[in-house]
Amino acid sequence: MPIMLSSLSLFLGTFICVISFFFLSFIDTSILFSDAKDKFYIVSKDISFLHTINKNFLNINDHEISDLTYVRGVKRVGKIYSSEFPCRIFLSSNINYYSEVFLESLDNQYLAIDKTGFNWDPSQNKIPLIISKEFLHLYNYSFVSSNGLPVLTEKTAELLPLSIEVKGNSNRKQYKATIHGFSDRYLSILVPMEFLLWANNYYAGKTKSEIRPTKLVVEISENDPGPFLDYIEKNNYVIQNNKVGISENIKLIKVIIIFFVFLGISIIIVSLFFIYFSNQLLFEKERENIIKLQLIGHSFAFIRSQLLNRSIVAAIITLVSAFSLGYVGIIYIMNQAGNIFEFENIKLRIFIVYAVITISFLLIIYITNRRLKIRGVF
Amino acid sequence: MASNKITTTIESGENLNIIGPSGSGKSSYVNALIGLPSMLKGNIIIDDINLKNFHSNQWWMMRKKIIACVFQNLELFQNLTVADNINIVTGLYKSINESKIDFIIESLNLNPFKNIKAKNLSLGELQRLAICRALVRPFLLLILDEPFSHLDKDNIQKATQLINQISNDNQAGIILTSHSESQDFSFDKTIVLQ
Numbered sequence: 226m227p228i229m230l231s232s233l234s235l236f237l238g239t240f241i242c243v244i245s246f247f248f249l250s251f252i253d254t255s256i257l258f259s260d261a262k263d264k265f266y267i268v269s270k271d272i273s274f275l276h277t278i279n280k281n282f283l284n285i286n287d288h289e290i291s292d293l294t295y296v297r298g299v300k301r302v303g304k305i306y307s308s309e310f311p312c313r314i315f316l317s318s319n320i321n322y323y324s325e326v327f328l329e330s331l332d333n334q335y336l337a338i339d340k341t342g343f344n345w346d347p348s349q350n351k352i353p354l355i356i357s358k359e360f361l362h363l364y365n366y367s368f369v370s371s372n373g374l375p376v377l378t379e380k381t382a383e384l385l386p387l388s389i390e391v392k393g394n395s396n397r398k399q400y401k402a403t404i405h406g407f408s409d410r411y412l413s414i415l416v417p418m419e420f421l422l423w424a425n426n427y428y429a430g431k432t433k434s435e436i437r438p439t440k441l442v443v444e445i446s447e448n449d450p451g452p453f454l455d456y457i458e459k460n461n462y463v464i465q466n467n468k469v470g471i472s473e474n475i476k477l478i479k480v481i482i483i484f485f486v487f488l489g490i491s492i493i494i495v496s497l498f499f500i501y502f503s504n505q506l507l508f509e510k511e512r513e514n515i516i517k518l519q520l521i522g523h524s525f526a527f528i529r530s531q532l533l534n535r536s537i538v539a540a541i542i543t544l545v546s547a548f549s550l551g552y553v554g555i556i557y558i559m560n561q562a563g564n565i566f567e568f569e570n571i572k573l574r575i576f577i578v579y580a581v582i583t584i585s586f587l588l589i590i591y592i593t594n595r596r597l598k599i600r601g602v603f
Numbered sequence: 604m605a606s607n608k609i610t611t612t613i614e615s616g617e618n619l620n621i622i623g624p625s626g627s628g629k630s631s632y633v634n635a636l637i638g639l640p641s642m643l644k645g646n647i648i649i650d651d652i653n654l655k656n657f658h659s660n661q662w663w664m665m666r667k668k669i670i671a672c673v674f675q676n677l678e679l680f681q682n683l684t685v686a687d688n689i690n691i692v693t694g695l696y697k698s699i700n701e702s703k704i705d706f707i708i709e710s711l712n713l714n715p716f717k718n719i720k721a722k723n724l725s726l727g728e729l730q731r732l733a734i735c736r737a738l739v740r741p742f743l744l745l746i747l748d749e750p751f752s753h754l755d756k757d758n759i760q761k762a763t764q765l766i767n768q769i770s771n772d773n774q775a776g777i778i779l780t781s782h783s784e785s786q787d788f789s790f791d792k793t794i795v796l797q
Contacts, residue, residue: 516678518691519663520672525663
């Protein structure tokens with residue numbers, strides 16, 4: 226009976242841990258470290274009445290960038306350059322759609338997607354683009370219904386024939402464009418830096434040294450972005466991709482899940498103690514026979530292993546059942562949630578952690594029960 | 604409480620008789636030798652190793668390979684049959700001569716009781732079973748703590764004859780505790796406790 230009760234509580238605790246840990250892993254891998262919710266902040270100057278008169282106030286100079294670099298928690302700062310010329314994007318197929326756009330560019334190291342092929346040279350008539358996922362959402366949820374356009378997924382959008390018309394300095398040219406990828410990090414249309422610098426010079430007559438960035442991408446190395454956020458607030462900057470609210474919500478969810486992990490662990494610890502004490506009771510009950518066995522030449526380790534086999538086997542069955550049921554539960558959640566969870570990415574990690582937990586539990590049971598002793602014989 | 608100051612040495616294969624009235628401390632010697640808590644003060648040294656310094660594994664090896672004991676309170680498993688009480692000891696050793704076991708059981712007249720649980724046996728039968736259990740296994744020292752207290756003369760004679768024979772086969776020594784000097788064994792040394 227005590228073994229059954231302790232097995233049941235071990236099962237419950239492990240099951241709670243399995244499910245909670247799954248969600249914790251999911252949050253860590255899929256949300257906190259994803260492209261969208263990473264520790265990259267897009268920073269620009271706060272717009273006040275003065276800036277509406279003099280737009281140069283929006284420019285960020287090297288001294289300001291240097292100051293920002295020294296703020297605690299800031300890992301690196303990248304400049305985002307904007308196009309200084311008029312620009313249009315065309316959907317050049319049977320979908321008749323165009324839009325006035327602006328282009329931006331930054332060093333490839335700050336891109337959150339595969340950078341291979343994201344470059345340009347003047348002999349090239351095709352420009353690779355990285356487009357904000359938000360734009361695709363805007364297109365799908367706003368333009369499609371009002372203009373009778375087809376809904377696009379990321380994959381189908383990448384196949385669309387696009388072109389970009391650029392003009393300025395008495396020049397005008399239409400370039401072919403391909404979508405290199407979609408990004409959560411930048412609310413913009415990104416082109417390779419080589420193209421933007423060349424085009425700014427050619428169509429706007431501005432060299433690189435004449436162009437000041439109006440936006441910066443800042444990578445924060447610490448989990449606590451406090452000092453950086455303080456600096457931003459005190460120096461009249463604004464964060465354009467403010468994830469702080471999301472982070473706070475995620476933190477709250479994490480706290481709740483961690484609570485459940487601790488609840489599960491607490492139940493497990495209680496059940497492990499229960500197993501230990503029920504074994505101790507069993508030892509006390511069988512004390513006389515254990516001493517007799519020792520006196521005729523049996524080792525205490527052997528006797529103990531015979532008595533503990535039952536609880537070890539019960540623990541193994543319990544842990545395997547809890548993990549199996551937990552896994553089935555996770556699969557069920559996956560199916561219900563569709564493709565929201567990127568389970569494949571974390572499956573191996575979860576399995577490794579579960580294996581480590583199982584082995585740890587069994588070791589704990591084994592080691593704690595090895596401490597069981599019988600007084601009465603040396 | 605008994606207070607006897609004794610210093611003695613026995614060589615391998617020697618027989619020792621510890622004589623004394625009830626409460627004189629005979630069983631304390633046996634308990635100290637077998638690793639049970641004992642009132643004994645002082646040291647017992649085997650092959651230059653003080654038993655006080657034995658760790659649990661050394662005690663186990665000593666109980667398994669060196670010392671066989673017939674306890675005063677028998678220490679039998681009451682819910683097991685005679686055969687199982689014997690098997691629980693012989694099961695510890697890989698090579699035990701089955702015919703030797705049969706011979707010992709036969710010599711102690713335990714054959715008819717093989718499948719009877721120990722709790723259903725008389726004190727005399729239990730004592731023969733305890734002697735049998737000690738003799739079926741290999742040993743270098745046989746400790747007999749008042750082993751014949753419930754046996755009749757005929758059974759005592761058969762048991763002593765068997766004990767002598769098996770001990771000689773094993774080239775083992777005997778430590779016997781009794782109330783009076785035993786004529787059934789030849790002792791190299793005798794300790795008299797007051």
